[in-house]
Amino acid sequence: MPSQMTPAQQTLIDAVRSRFGEKAVTTDPRDIAPWLNDWRGRYFGASPAILSPASRDEVSAIVALAHQARIPLVPQGGNTSMVGGATPPADGSALILSLRRMNRIRSLSPDENLAVAEAGVILPELHDAALSQGRRFPLTLGAKGSATVGGLVSTNAGGTQVLRFGTMRSLVAGVEAVLPDGSVHDGLAALKKDNRGYDINQLLIGAEGTIGVITAASLRLVPAIAARAVAWVALESPHAALALLRSIDMPAIESFEIVPGDSLALVLKHIPGTRAPLEGVHPWHVLIEAVSSEAGGEPPAALLERLLGPALESGLVQDAVIAANETQAEALWRIRDSLSEAERASGPAVQHDISVPVSGMPDFMIDGAAEAERRFPGTHATAFGHLGDGNVHFHVRAPEGMARDLFYAELAPSITALVHDMVVAAGGSISAEHGIGQMKRDELARLGPASRIAMLSAIKSAFDPHGLFNPGKLVLAPTANTP
Amino acid sequence: MPSQMTPAQQTLIDAVRSRFGEKAVTTDPRDIAPWLNDWRGRYFGASPAILSPASRDEVSAIVALAHQARIPLVPQGGNTSMVGGATPPADGSALILSLRRMNRIRSLSPDENLAVAEAGVILPELHDAALSQGRRFPLTLGAKGSATVGGLVSTNAGGTQVLRFGTMRSLVAGVEAVLPDGSVHDGLAALKKDNRGYDINQLLIGAEGTIGVITAASLRLVPAIAARAVAWVALESPHAALALLRSIDMPAIESFEIVPGDSLALVLKHIPGTRAPLEGVHPWHVLIEAVSSEAGGEPPAALLERLLGPALESGLVQDAVIAANETQAEALWRIRDSLSEAERASGPAVQHDISVPVSGMPDFMIDGAAEAERRFPGTHATAFGHLGDGNVHFHVRAPEGMARDLFYAELAPSITALVHDMVVAAGGSISAEHGIGQMKRDELARLGPASRIAMLSAIKSAFDPHGLFNPGKLVLAPTANTP
Secondary structure, three states, rough: OOOOOOOOHHHHHHHHHHHOOHHHEEEEEEHHHOEOOOOOOOOOOOOOOOOOOOHHHHHHHHHHHHHOOOEEEEEEOOOOOOOOOOOOHHHHHOOEOOOOOOOOOEEEEEOEEEEEOOOOOEEEHHHHHHHOOOOOOOOOOOOOOOOOOHHHHHHOOOOOOHHHHOOHHHHHHEEEOOOOOOOEEEOOOOOOOOOOOOOOHHHHOOOOOOOOOOEEEEEEEEOOOOOEEEEEEEEEOHHHHHHHHHHOOOEEEEEEEEEEEHHHHHHHHHOOOOOOOOOOOEEEEEEEEEEEEEOOOOOHHHHHHHHHHHHHHHHHOOOOEEEOHHHHHHHHHHHHOOHHHHHHHHHHHEEEEEEEOOHHHHHHHHHHHHHHHHOOOOEEEEEEEEHOOOOEEEEEEEEOOOOOOHHHHHHHHHHHHHHHHHHHHHOEEEOOOOOOOOOHHHHHHHHOOOHHHHHHHHHHHOOOOOOOOOOOOOOOOOOOOOO | OOOOHHHHHHHHHHHHHHHOOHHHHHHOHHHHHHHHHHOOOOOOOOOEEEEEOOOOHHHHHHHHHHHHHHOEEEEOOOOOOOOOOOOOOOOOOOOOEEEOOOOOEEEEEOOOOEEEEEOOEHHHHHHHHHHHOOOOOOOOOOOOOOOHHHHHHHOOOOOOOHHHOOOHHEEEEEEEEOOOOOEEEEEEEOOOOOOOOOOOOHHHHOOOOOOOEEEEEEEEEEEEEEEEEEEEEEEEOOOHHHHHHHOOOOEEEEEEEEHHHHHHHHHHHHHOOOOOOOOOOEEEEEEEEEEEEOOOOOOOHHHHHHHHHHHHHHOOOOOOEEEHHHHHHHHHHHHHHHHHHHHHHHHEEEEEEEEOHHHHHHHHHHHHHHHHHHHHOOOOEEEEEEEHOEEEEEEOOOOOOOOOHHHHHHHHHHHHHHHHHHHOOOOOOOOOOOOOOOOHHHHHHOOOHHHHHHHHHHHHHHOOOOOOOOOOOOOOOOOOOOO
């Protein structure tokens, strides 16, 4: 909820208003309210004001003032965090630092395949700008048109196109940021080689605004898509899916998403207008997208036919269909993108965004699901998503008839602890693409190892000794909020 | 030179010998001597002993002992640093920590396109191991067969194949390291997605052993080369070369090295058995290598012909030849790889490994060279190398007849300061691929900006508060060597 202002906060807000105008300050509780909670409705914060600088220098000045007054700031872009990473603390001690007014694309060079976008640019705008120059920014998310460049960089976002071009980390050529004391890091120059010591840009990517706030990024572009084809393939197991991926692995394959049979059944049951892509019932499916970037090469549909033919003949693939047109292709993607919605319609579930080494993923999907169901009788565990990235969304649905509140309060934390323990045992990560935020902070600390947590704390302390940037997220500052 | 031992050093050495055997300790001055100087003969250090652990756990134990005794360590692989990065301090205070006994390739999976190599594995061994499995580790250096994996990772090495596959940073999928207190960072698991906070692996890559010593790395492999073709192309200017690169930019093009006419002339004059690839004299040249990784695709020579044809017709290219066989291809590469040797044969020169944004490089090459020659009459400035990476080696030769010592003592530092100032003005980096070491440490501090140096110092202090790891390199520890 909007909260009472302390005198120090009032002084800061007055200074910002007088230097940068009314647009830079929001104090009406009705305008603040939408930005105090995460969009999934799990975290509820409080803050008396949103500060909205319009330029890097305004960010720098505001941060310097907040630093002097020891007032914490919560950087915020589209507020689409999956882990409560942009929600202010509930005690009202922090102000929200919105980057949404910094929404210019400063430059876009098709020759250099680079765009420089400010933190507040939303992803669809970046896509459109690149497309207008015959280029593409290849990172795409399933939903949420409001995710911003600053948030995407700060969380090293992933998505459904990582297979070929990698996560944000691979797509960021330079970073501009303001540090907790107000100083500016200008790392925007897109140098392909730069060995001047510790890579500050890499440190800021994925740091969730806890040691610096991203104000702009240089982003790599790739050639625009000339044509695409989408196939829906039925297989016996995740092992068969991985074998298929390895047999067809080439740059034209941009997506390879695995979907269990029962998840497909939920979509067909709950999402109006969907229909099964293949006849019969199959235990596993993959959605494969192939693209071509220049006219004249092998058409993607022909490529998929050529690649899938031998797999059908050998029995590795049970059945397959290639979308005959864009409408059919969209229908296949709609199934993939509706998995979470269909699951929500069917009852409560606890979700985990996890990764393990790719080669270990098929075993993890089968054995991990079986173990979760064994340990928590009546639950139903499924995993789906980015098999080729070693990243699935591992969901455990509540036992039939169990009350929602009881499930989330009593069972879900134990289920999560089990899933995370299994991930660690498999050499994986408890956060593949969503980050840590406040949701996974304590689990990260629990699972360590201690040397990793010590390093995270040491970095946090070195950059933000007073614990002023995005307090309570990722890792606790050892000396949080000391004056 | 080998130096006298302090009692604390003696105690440490005795402990290492008793726990890990004679092989783990070298104290004979004759055996130590070759490892006290850099291979270019610029830096001369002293140390009473080399410690040579054979495993990660031995490294960890030795580092913990040194940490307790506050004895500095200088990690060393092949000792091929170009910037004095592996030479111990001259006061004998540090011991050398050699990783050369850790020379196993722990695993190599062609399915996963991954190899896990220990720090002491030398690059040719890694190449051979990958090749034996139908794969390739694509980073190659001009010379020096003794560079090790640990050094390559610690310096984020580059080379002549960066255009397609990037520097070491792009090729490292995981890092194992021992931190200054002896604790182990196990980041070897090759997770394609891992968002558990600040990326420790990225921080250790390129850190020059100042905050941790790399003990092993997971490395990405790519398909082996099926065929290659090499072209030698004459052009009017670096601008024409960049225009050519952009017109032919595609994955098959792996090298694009620019060579000025006068550098070619020096090679032809000083390197026996070399001959001009083209008739006539041309102001600029590029060497282009195209490869194919699977039989059946367009042969690289045909590809180069197809790509270069229009450029010849339009006049962008003055003349071009494609090597008809491997012998001719090797002869073209020999010219490129002999540039530094030919220059050395012609007299003293001061060399700079610098980068600027790719689009700014042609202007920098022309204007920067003219400015250097204007400011230092009689000198001759040339730049050659990795145009497509925005990285050239910018060399300034002494005025004819000037004594070597006079040039290096009097003129060279001023020339270097000018070149670095021009690089900073162009938004570039004073170290593109060689690192900072001790050679560029003070220039880095001079050129800042202050916020960058403050961040480097903060990181160094956070990881190595006592200044025990590779002292004097990269950035000075604020509290170096306090007990």
